[in-house]
């Protein structure tokens with residue numbers, strides 16, 4: 106896969122169809138892969154990687170990249186392509202300046218889960234059937250994929266690309282996903298239990314803003330949280346109120362636009378399950394206003410910029426789930 | 430859910446009222462000498478859809494125990510459709526508050542027209558009662574904003 110991608114990227118660079126390539130390269134360690142822009146075939150040969158740690162979603166970078174001179178090639182996994190399509194729908198990306206190669210994806214590994222298995226000093230990862238073979242300074246280890254898949258890959262909603270110019274690998278399908286199970290589990294708890302659960306999670310937040318910065322939907326040029334008068338601009342929370350405020354508002358701002366790509370939870374250094382906040386909104390939107398998948402259909406109106414005359418009243422919230 | 434046993438507790442209620450309907454409705458209930466508790470603080474907004482969710486959270490932060498939004502009846506919005514958008518936003522926001530374990534009874538939306546002075550007073554009385562039962566807002570308070 107990696108070799109096919111490299112070859113195609115070099116081909117497109119050579120014939121002048123694109124002048125830059127957005128892909129991934131190894132960061133400080135082999136498992137911390139970072140997004141990168143390549144301009145020459147030499148750079149691609151030297152640095153370009155595509156392996157089972159390439160979780161990073163490249164679509165957000167195209168907001169600025171597509172405004173630069175010339176065309177850029179980007180590789181998108183199925184879930185990334187939903188974010189791309191959603192940004193396109195919001196007129197944030199200049200489509201003519203981007204050439205998309207959709208790449209097949211069977212799921213990415215989560216380094217934290219690998220560490221939990223007692224594997225340290227990771228040097229590389231390969232797949233083999235239903236397992237990952239992990240190379241480390243202590244030798245090779247084989248682990249079942251299911252055990253170390255990133256959370257979002259365990260509940261992957263689609264192997265089908267929302268948008269692409271060409272594909273490497275097989276065209277997939279929308280797949281059944283159990284992504285709302287945990288949300289339903291929380292809904293079934295009492296408010297006190299939920300409150301405790303979320304205090305336990307949100308109180309760990311250090312307000313690094315990584316979840317906001319990585320989110321393709323959270324891409325306002327001026328963010329409310331950068332407002333020096335907001336009282337909670339870019340600083341660690343001094344009171345539990347600030348934690349709640351940041352997380353409610355962050356999730357609310359992406360409600361109806363979040364494609365559930367899972368980047369927020371992936372980058373959180375504190376392992377806060379941010380996807381559970383976003384998915385709550387998605388689940389509610391599906392239940393209140395009909396099934397909606399952000400990024401899927403460019404012509405469909407987003408649920409929060411739309412209405413019907415007989416929408417439910419907010420009091421529906423009191424009537425639902427009689428848990429007290 | 431905590432139940433309040435402090436009999437002297439007077440909740441602070443913030444009512445965001447649309448200029449074109451409920452705000453006038455509040456006026457009408459005043460001129461008609463209908464009683465509603467003095468702990469309802471009215472903030473006038475140009476339309477129910479002006480209500481940014483941050484305003485609600487801010488109200489709680491600064492000491493509100495309950496927040497109510499009053500707007501024109503669906504179909505009667507001065508700007509035609511503002512309240513339809515507000516309705517969707519508030520449904521989702523309230524549901525999220527509930528999901529975080531914050532008492533959902535502390536938030537409410539009510540449609541009150543300029544002619545419904547009596548409904549305005551009744552709504553406020555009822556809401557103040559409901560929030561009084563819940564007691565002080567602890568789950569969305571900011572300790573730095575508390576009066577000593």
Ligand code: SF4
Nearest residue numbers: 323324325328329358
């Ligand atoms: S938190 Fe809200 S204002 Fe800030 S970038 Fe995200 S969507 Fe924009």
Ligand code: SF4
Nearest residue numbers: 310311313314316373
């Ligand atoms: S990435 Fe995690 S720690 Fe950083 S601001 Fe977001 S939730 Fe908080």
Ligand code: FES
Nearest residue numbers: 447476477506507
């Ligand atoms: S003008 Fe009253 S709700 Fe829009």
